Amino acid sequence: MQMSRIFLTYAVSVPVFFFIDMIWLGVIAKGFYRNALEPLLTPNVNWIAAIMFYLLFLVGVLIFALLPGMAKRSLVYTIEMAALFGFIAYATYDLTNLATLRDWPLTLSIVDMIWGSFLSASTATMTYLIMSRI
Numbered sequence: 001m002q003m004s005r006i007f008l009t010y011a012v013s014v015p016v017f018f019f020i021d022m023i024w025l026g027v028i029a030k031g032f033y034r035n036a037l038e039p040l041l042t043p044n045v046n047w048i049a050a051i052m053f054y055l056l057f058l059v060g061v062l063i064f065a066l067l068p069g070m071a072k073r074s075l076v077y078t079i080e081m082a083a084l085f086g087f088i089a090y091a092t093y094d095l096t097n098l099a100t101l102r103d104w105p106l107t108l109s110i111v112d113m114i115w116g117s118f119l120s121a122s123t124a125t126m127t128y129l130i131m132s133r134i
Contacts, residue, residue, distance in 0.1 A: 001067065008134070009066055013058050013127040020122055021054070024115060036108040040101075058123075060085055065124045070131065078128045079121050086120025087113055 025033070034041070064085045069078025094109035 001071065006062070006067065009070070009127060009131050010058065010062050012130050012134075013061065013066065013123055014055070016126045016130075017054060017058055017061075017119070017123040020126075021119055024119070029111075029115070032111070033108070036105045057089060057120075060089060061120055061124055065120070066127060066131075069124070069128060075125065075128055078124050082124030083117040083121040086116040086118070089120070090116025 061082055065078050065082035069075065069081060090113045094112050097104045098106065098109050
């Protein structure tokens, strides 16, 4: 695959990912995270760190799901690998917190790992479908 196509795929995935995650964080699960993490939350989000996570996470989705799935011309493979990548990435964070932080909510970890799988799979699906038409 040409580098320009790889960069375009990545560029398409960025707004897709942000749109989906902002609906989740800003609307659907806003109260859930606030209630679960209230004592730990900072009043000022470190946007540089947040954006770096998003951009790096999407590199993983691209490398482990989108590019191989597009090469195989398989949306199913893309979805499966993206969901697995999202689950593992979010599980790394959530299970580490569950193991090391006092009173880290088990429910939060479970919901967040499911969300990571869904977010990654839905981002990869939408990006794959958009790129298949370009």
